[in-house]
Amino acid sequence: MIHPIPPGTRDVLPDEMRELRAITEGLRATFVEAGYGEVATPALEYEDVLRAGDPGAAGAGYRTFDERGQVLALRSDMTIPIARLVATRYRRTDGEALRLCYLGHAYRAVATGTGHQRELLQAGLELIGVAGAERDAEVISLALAALDGVGLARHRVGVGDGALYRTLMEVFEVPPERRMELLECLARRDLVTLAARLVGMGLAGEACETLVRLPETRGGPEILEQAVGPVAGALGGLRALYAALSDRGVADRVILDLGLVRELGYYTGAVWEVYDPAVGFTLGGGGRYDDLIGCFGEPRPACGLALDVQRVHIAQAEEEKLG
Amino acid sequence: MSAGRKVPAGMPDASNPGEDLAQVPNAPNDLTIAVPRGALFAGSLDLLDRLGVDTAEVRANDRKLLFEDAGIVTMRPSDVPTYVEHGAADIGITGKDVLLEQPERAVYELLDLGYGSCEMVVAARRDDDALGEALRRLGRVRIATKYPLIAARHFSETGRQAEIVAVKGSVELAPLTGLVDGIVDLTATGKTLAENDLEVIEQIVTCTARLVANPVAHKLKAAQIDAIVARIRGAGA
Numbered sequence: 001m002i003h004p005i006p007p008g009t010r011d012v013l014p015d016e017m018r019e020l021r022a023i024t025e026g027l028r029a030t031f032v033e034a035g036y037g038e039v040a041t042p043a044l045e046y047e048d049v050l051r052a053g054d055p056g057a058a059g060a061g062y063r064t065f066d067e068r069g070q071v072l073a074l075r076s077d078m079t080i081p082i083a084r085l086v087a088t089r090y091r092r093t094d095g096e097a098l099r100l101c102y103l104g105h106a107y108r109a110v111a112t113g114t115g116h117q118r119e120l121l122q123a124g125l126e127l128i129g130v131a132g133a134e135r136d137a138e139v140i141s142l143a144l145a146a147l148d149g150v151g152l153a154r155h156r157v158g159v160g161d162g163a164l165y166r167t168l169m170e171v172f173e174v175p176p177e178r179r180m181e182l183l184e185c186l187a188r189r190d191l192v193t194l195a196a197r198l199v200g201m202g203l204a205g206e207a208c209e210t211l212v213r214l215p216e217t218r219g220g221p222e223i224l225e226q227a228v229g230p231v232a233g234a235l236g237g238l239r240a241l242y243a244a245l246s247d248r249g250v251a252d253r254v255i256l257d258l259g260l261v262r263e264l265g266y267y268t269g270a271v272w273e274v275y276d277p278a279v280g281f282t283l284g285g286g287g288r289y290d291d292l293i294g295c296f297g298e299p300r301p302a303c304g305l306a307l308d309v310q311r312v313h314i315a316q317a318e319e320e321k322l323g
Numbered sequence: 324m325s326a327g328r329k330v331p332a333g334m335p336d337a338s339n340p341g342e343d344l345a346q347v348p349n350a351p352n353d354l355t356i357a358v359p360r361g362a363l364f365a366g367s368l369d370l371l372d373r374l375g376v377d378t379a380e381v382r383a384n385d386r387k388l389l390f391e392d393a394g395i396v397t398m399r400p401s402d403v404p405t406y407v408e409h410g411a412a413d414i415g416i417t418g419k420d421v422l423l424e425q426p427e428r429a430v431y432e433l434l435d436l437g438y439g440s441c442e443m444v445v446a447a448r449r450d451d452d453a454l455g456e457a458l459r460r461l462g463r464v465r466i467a468t469k470y471p472l473i474a475a476r477h478f479s480e481t482g483r484q485a486e487i488v489a490v491k492g493s494v495e496l497a498p499l500t501g502l503v504d505g506i507v508d509l510t511a512t513g514k515t516l517a518e519n520d521l522e523v524i525e526q527i528v529t530c531t532a533r534l535v536a537n538p539v540a541h542k543l544k545a546a547q548i549d550a551i552v553a554r555i556r557g558a559g560a
Contacts, residue, residue, distance in 0.1 A: 111427050115409060158542050189431040192533060216433075216552070218545050255542050275539045280410015281429075282539060 008110045008118030016313075020121075023150045023312055024103050027123045030146035031101035036125050039100050041081040043107070047071040053080040053295050054266055061109025061118075074107040079266070079289065079304055082126050087297030090128075097135075098128040103309075117310065124286070124306030128293065131301035133237065136270050136288060137244035143274065143284070143305045144253055151316050155276045155283065156253055158218070159245070160260025161238050162271040162287055165214065171230040172207035182211075186261055191215055215259030223256040231258070241270050266292045272305065278318030279311050354540070354547050357407055357415030359400035362511070363532050366438040367416045371395070374554055404428035404535065413540035414548060419530035420509050424470050431541050433552055436532040443473060445525040446516050447505035448498050454524060457504040458483060464504045467497030474507035477527050495519040 005011065012020065032038060047063060050073055060073035075081050082100060090098060103123050110116040123146075127139050140157055147155050161167075165186060169179050178201060185194035195212045203211070210231060217223060221242060227235055238256065245254050255275075262271045262285060271287035286305030293300045358367050358381070368378045371393075381390050381397065389396050396412055401424070403417035408428045415430075420443055422432060445466075447453050457464045463484035468474040471487045478485035490497060494506045495515060509530065510516055513523060534555070536548055 114427060115405075116427075156543060188426070189429065189538065192432050192435045216549065218542060255545070257542060273542075275542055277539075277543055280408065280537050280539055 006118055007112045008116055010119075019316075020309060020313060023309055023316065024121075024123055026150040027146045027307065027309075027312075028101065028103060030142065030149045031123075031125050034099070034142050036099040036101035036127075036142075039082065039085060039102055040104060041075070041078070041085055041102075043074055043105060044072045045075055045081060045084075047073040049084060050075070050080055053083055053292055060107075062107055075104075076108050077106050078102050078104055078122055078124055078306060079126065079286075080292070082304075083289075083292045083302070084296050086126075086128050086300070086302075087293050091297065095129065097130040099125070100128065101125040117308075121309040122284075122306045123309050123312075124284070124304060126302060126304035128302040129300050131288075131290065133240035133244045133270070136241050136272075136303050137248055137250075139286070139303055139305050140245060140272055141248040141250045143307065144250055147274070147283070147307070147312065150312065151319055152276060152312070153319055154278070155274060155315065156255055157250075158255045158257040158260055158273045158275060159238065159241055160257040160271055161235070161269065162260070162262060162267040163269060164234055164238075164258060165211075165261065167234045168211060168214065168230060171234070172203060172211065174201065174203065174207075174211075183261075186215060186259070187263060189215075217259060218255055218257040220254075220256065221251070223258065237269060262287055270303070274305075274307065276311075276315040276318075278315045281308075281311060283311050283315060284308050353394070354413040354544060354551075355394050355396060355411070357403045357412035357417075358395050358397050359403055359415075359417050360397050361400055362441075363400060363416060363418060363439045364397075366436075366532060370416075370436065370438075370555070373558060374551060401425070404430055407535050407537050410537045410539055412537070413544055414534060414536045414551070416532055416534060418509075419528070419533055420470065420473070422533060422535070423528070423530075424472050426472070429538060431536040431538060432533050433536055433548075434534040434555055436534055436555070439530075439532040441509045441511045441530050442523075443470070443507065443509055443527040443530055444523045445477070445505055445507055445527065446498075446510075446521045446523050449520050449522045453498065453504040465502070466505055466507055467494050467503040468507040469494060470507055470509075473527065477507065477525075495521060 028038065047060065050060060060076045062074040064072050066072050082102065086098065101124065105119050106122050107119055110118050125139060125142065127135050144157060165183065169182065182194060182197060185197065198208050198211050224235055224239055224242060242254065242256060245251055260271055260273065266289045267287040268290045269288040273285035274283040276283055284305060284307035288303040290301040293302055368382060371378050377393050381393060381395055398406065400417045401421050403415040404421060404425050405428065406412040407415040407430045416436065418439060454464050463486055465486045465488060466474050467488045467490050469490065471489045475485065475487050488503055494508045497503045498505055498521065499519060505524065516523065541548060
């Protein structure tokens, strides 16, 4: 007799559990040692509370009613619940940095047969109450160190500016009503349609060329040196972040990516993604979200990063094979 | 990451990610390329030849699927986004029709390769206005297709109610037997439609071959992928 579990979820048996536990303990040890206190939040939240942080309730895939008819949603990421936690449990804003880390499951809607995860275990960290590239670099380099700590060796972090494309569309005077469709092409990674739309808009040669090429502009520090015109002018934030990452000695791990966009809407500045050659998907990602906590209370700048533990496990197993 | 993958020896050059890869001669061979069998097969192999990939073994062998020396894996066009999304292939070639039907696959669509041009069309029996009749009297049309998503979107966008019937085999049979009022299918010449007494009623979209890339490979193997893109652009292929 077969008693199925939903596609994209899984049982974990002792052999795998032992290895997963070693990874989560390793990641947490690095985070806690760096002064990040571990927190937990409920997997179920009121949908309207999640919505306060993100109009789409951060893509919650599962809703149910409680005994009083209120709509509950399973969290689809940890950042919005933590923004709520910070705004409600740490009301005093004395300008001090608040460092939090977590280990928790998030839930996403997936199509059957795609191989995507419905329930995913995330390990992450959030640095709240302080702004600046130096703080972004702290979070990024800590995540890289945590992955070193669990045996990964070939991982890289892509960093970009989530607002760059918007800024340049403004500079190049792309008609405001056409900007959304371009951003949607970029988010879908459909560079063919993006280029066709840009050419069709009749922008000046340089503007068109720049906006077409931007999503494929990625690499080392030469990206910053070779930038000209309005792009060079818009790269101040990324330059500062690269300098801060260099100071922390992790520049060799960094891929500068001018086309990087993250799917979640709450990012306000720098964004980042973690890659490993053993895994076809990102190991995780994050960014700066200076406006999110203000949706729940006193505004506070913040940035964070979440890692997908199962994918880290795949990368670790591959690394062990290479010996 | 995949069967037959050559794992790069040693760590990439620390000072400049990607730079070390650019120095490897014959760059395309370091990438695993998903090549579609079927209508796009010949055009895809011709393109790879022009890029300096040796496709002789692929051309000579109809049943083998994995060609490690050339870095080529062959598959149905509709499987290409799956292999590329999961990183089992770094880049791949497939039709725009496949990409439109599988929007949940997170892959970069890098280039319109231009060849393999086909039309996605609505077709119905010749001369009896089955579609219009069904809409007027029954308030909806029944449409058979291998592209349920594209078909549903087209009828929804044009304000008509449609019942989509997903079929796997020859779609042309469905309206002839009375299963449906019309079909949505891909046609290159319209020959098969005509031979089955069907005619094109509406054109939905033109579909050509596209170059797609895995999002992680697009970052970690930027130099090799950019080299291929630049050569295809340069050749005007």
